[in-house]
Amino acid sequence: MNARGNAHTLVQARRRDSLDKRQRVHTALAALEQEGRKITHTAVARTAGVSTWLTYTEGIREHVEAAQQRQRQRVSQPVPARDPNAALRPELELARQEIRGLREERDQMRQALRHQLGQQLDALSTTVLTGRVDELMSNNQRLADQLRQATDENTALNARVASLDQDLAAARTSLRRMIRNENTAR
Known part of the structure; x- marks a missing residue:
């Protein structure tokens, strides 16, 4: 395969990845609205498993802002008192x-x-x-x-050493004979 084919394949894979992430953001937005949780760019990004900057990009930011607007309209109606930490619990669970x-x-x-x-x-x-x-x-x-x-x-x-021992023994024997012969001759 040539370099142009590789580049085309990489571009296609990147495009599929981008579409997948955008679809996950839309799904996360719908889930947050359904659950009644506070919609923020951070909450959407964590729920979707994407980076926060993606939620600020054109085409996504508008959907997040529209969901926030719908949520504000619903919140303007009186709501029964809730635990002040309830909004943090989902964030905490996501962090965990x-x-x-x-x-x-x-x-x-x-x-x-x-x-x-x-x-x-x-x-x-x-x-x-x-x-x-x-x-x-x-x-x-x-x-x-x-x-x-x-x-x-x-x-x-x-x-x-053995040869020298024999020579030494022979020399001693010869010397003794010489000394004996010399002593007997006198």
């Missing part, structure tokens, strides 16, 4: 839902990060351990060669 969602997302990200770090540590440990094993095997081979060389040298030196 948003916090729950953010916590779940945070936990998922933490778990993914732990998994990724574990894999990196495993890879690092394997690499380090493999290097260490290679180093130890090299040292072991070097020491085995040195031991073999030292053993060969030791064997040669022991043979030399």
